[in-house]
Amino acid sequence: MPVMTWDAALMLDQSVMDQTHEEFAELLNRLADASDSEVAAVLDEFIAHTQVHFAQEEQWMEQMAFPPLHCHQGEHQGVLEIAQEVQRRVAAGEVRLVKVLAQATAEWFANHAVTMDAMLATYMKQIDFQPGRDAQPKAGAVPLEFGCGGSAHAAGGCNAHQPEAATSEQNQ
Ligand SMILES: [Fe+2]
Ligand SMILES: [Fe+2]
Numbered sequence: 001m002p003v004m005t006w007d008a009a010l011m012l013d014q015s016v017m018d019q020t021h022e023e024f025a026e027l028l029n030r031l032a033d034a035s036d037s038e039v040a041a042v043l044d045e046f047i048a049h050t051q052v053h054f055a056q057e058e059q060w061m062e063q064m065a066f067p068p069l070h071c072h073q074g075e076h077q078g079v080l081e082i083a084q085e086v087q088r089r090v091a092a093g094e095v096r097l098v099k100v101l102a103q104a105t106a107e108w109f110a111n112h113a114v115t116m117d118a119m120l121a122t123y124m125k126q127i128d129f130q131p132g133r134d135a136q137p138k139a140g141a142v143p144l145e146f147g148c149g150g151s152a153h154a155a156g157g158c159n160a161h162q163p164e165a166a167t168s169e170q171n172q
Pocket of ligand 1 (some may be wrong): 021055057117
């Protein structure tokens with residue numbers, strides 16, 4: 001069963017990011033539907049794609065000297081660490097954990113895309129930063145008036161949730 005529906009609500013009007021996010025959602029659904037024999041390979045593919053996805057956003061943030069870089073990066077890092085922990089446990093035979101990871105990551109992403117990533121896309125637009133064209137820092141072009149996740153971020157600050165349930169559920 002799909003864990004994520006790709007629709008207009010998740011689109012950020014930033015073509016590179018939207019394309020990457022659509023692929024991310026497809027991979028999450030493949031992860032959720034993978035048979036036991038496929039799980040390890042799909043998880044490897046998902047992690048490799050996610051590393052590129054997150055590194056891409058982090059590179060843009062560095063190039064723009066984006067003020068909430070560390071907070072956004074910290075959330076990426078937490079998600080990747082959980083996925084890699086699941087990868088280790090899948091290799092040890094706990095294949096069922098992947099379904100939990102897919103569900104929890106889909107819930108995390110639905111929030112992350114419309115807060116942190118949306119704010120990044122807005123900032124790119126505000127300062128007219130275009131990936132591939134602009135390699136130089138554009139520090140301080142527009143002072144940000146809101147925090148890490150944007151003014152609409154329910155949790156605010158750097159404490160946005162991560163899919164922690166993925167590994168903890170199996171420990172009970
Ligand atoms: Fe993203
Ligand atoms: Fe992000």
